[in-house]
Amino acid sequence: MSDVATCPICTMPDPLTTVDGFECATCGHEWMAEPGDGLDDVRDANGNLLATGDDVVVIKDLKLDGKTGGVKSGTKVKGIRLVGGDHPIDGKVKGRGILIKAEFVRKA
Ligand SMILES: [Zn+2]
Structure with missing residues (x-):
């Protein structure tokens, strides 16, 4: 605030x-x-502040838009970018860009 x-x-x-x-x-x-998009207050599952460029670890199996496959718990996502919104974390897994909810990751 x-x-x-x-x-x-x-x-x-x-x-x-x-x-x-x-x-x-x-x-x-x-x-x-x-900037008031909440980009400066994105916190991981443990309440740690996240920033663009951070590495995070996914802590929950994520399904991606109903497609087969997804992101497994324990997957490391390097160099995230904060984009705001419901899924404020933009990261790349296996070359594919995904958006992740902050509560599903922890800082690596
Ligand atoms: Zn003045």
């Missing part, structure tokens, strides 16, 4: 909201809003 935005220059709270960020009513400083 982010707190109430404050101006990074004069630290006054309650900035004006602009199209892509904020503008301070006191000193006129404008700044961009922080």
Whole structure:
């Protein structure tokens, strides 16, 4: 959760909201809003924060869209990318890109 935005220059709270960020009513400083897609708060099954570039281990057998095969528990996924949404982890297994729920992995 982010707190109430404050101006990074004069630290006054309650900035004006602009199209892509904020503008301070006191000193006129404008700044961009922080990315708010939840990308900075994706946690694995153990509650560890995940980041793009991390390696993770799948802890549950995953079926992929009803196709035969899937991802077995214990599969390592290297160099994940966080994409947000219901399945915030984008990784590659055997050359195939898959999207995984954060609660089905742990940090390697
Ligand atoms: Zn200010």
